[in-house]
Amino acid sequence: MATLGVVLPSFLIILLLSFLIRQFQALSAVQYAFHGIRAGVLALLCKSLFTMYKKSPKGLVSYIAMAGAFILTAFTPVNVIFVVIGCGIFGLLSSLYLERRGGK
Amino acid sequence: MIYLELFLTFFMIGAVTFGGGYAMLPMIQEQVALRWGDMISNETLIDFVAVSESTPGPFAINMATYVGSVVGGQNTGAAMAVFGSFCATLGVVLPSFIVILIVAKCYDKFRESRAVKGCMSGLKPAVVGLIASTVLSIGKTVLFSAGVSLAVLAQPAFYVSAGIFAVMAILAFKKVHPIFIICLSAAAGIAAGYLGIWG
Structure with missing residues (x-):
């Protein structure tokens, strides 16, 4: 019930917005606005990339996962879902390995 | 069946x-x-993305609702658009709902467990790589919509987009909401449009 309470308001707002945008998308002012908005969204994404990088652990394992995920998603047709699962397994295995080596 | 596909994809x-945040964006x-x-x-x-970001509530759920309404409402009426957003939203929420129900009692233990921590040590940096690839592809769409070539340097639209991007990036890093x-970018876009920049 609580989940519903959190999800429902934005659900209704989004629904309304999607109808409004479809209704008015032929207006040139709306099209112009979205041209500008796309450049703004790119800026927000860059900010988010920076924040995520700051929050992410640093070290060899991290950099390999970062580079691997980037190259696989940007330049190969590998499904992103497999990239995510692969990076999870890679993190698990590498942490087990480091733990075992550290324990000896 | 498009509604089942919406549900399963977002599930x-x-x-x-x-x-x-944007972690889900590359996958969507x-x-x-x-x-x-x-x-x-x-x-x-x-x-x-712009609409989902300006609406209250979690970004990924908003994206699911929006995609659902467009896909579900294609060639059909408003009612089916609502049903489409319902399927997509339910799909995206359900997995975390189930996980939280299962681990609610031992959440701290779960979060601190070695297996989960190990996976996270690979997943957190992976998200950085995924978002970087999204930045690349969206950057291409925004700045080089006609394809990556030197020809764009002759188009004023390229410089206006790049200018809006640069100003907004500075504002974003200054923690402007x-x-x-998005409102400022929209205003800039409209102004540029009436000056005939977008063609």
């Missing part, structure tokens, strides 16, 4: 994503291009 996305982008590329262009998807950034 899958919800199941493998953690860490909110790929799946949308793969399944509904004829209805939702790359540009439209970026518009969705995203909604404000």
Whole structure:
């Protein structure tokens, strides 16, 4: 019930917005606005990339996962879902390995 | 059956994503291009990002609702658009709902367990790589919509887009609220439009 309470308001707002945008998308002012908005969204994404990088652990394992995920998603047709699962397994295995080596 | 496809696709996305914000975006982008590329262009998807970002509530859930309404409402009426958003939203919420129900009692133990920590040590940096690839592809769409070539340097639209991007990036790093950034970009876009920049 609580989940519903959190999800429902934005659900209704989004629904309304999607109808409004479809209704008015032929207006040139709306099209112009979205041209500008796309450049703004790119800026927000860059900010988010920076924040995520700051929050992410640093070290060899991290950099390999970062580079691997980037190259696989940007330049190969590998499904992103497999990239995510692969990076999870890679993190698990590498942490087990480091733990075992550290324990000896 | 498009509504089942909406549900299953977003269920899958919800199941493998953690860490909110834009972490889910690369996956949504790929799946949308793969399944509904004829209805939702790359540009439209970026518009969705702007709308989802300016609406209260978790970003990924808003994206699911929006994609659901467009895909579900295609060639049908408003009622089916509502049903489409319902399927997509339910799909994206359900996995975390189930996980939380299962681990609620031992959440701290779960979070601190070695297996979960190990996976996270690979997943957190992976998200950085995924978002970097989204920045690359959206950057291409925004700045080089006609293809990456030197010809864009002759178009004023390129410089205006790059200028809006640069100003908004500075504002974003100064922690200006995203909604404000989107409104400003919209105003700049409209002004440029009436000056005939977008052609």
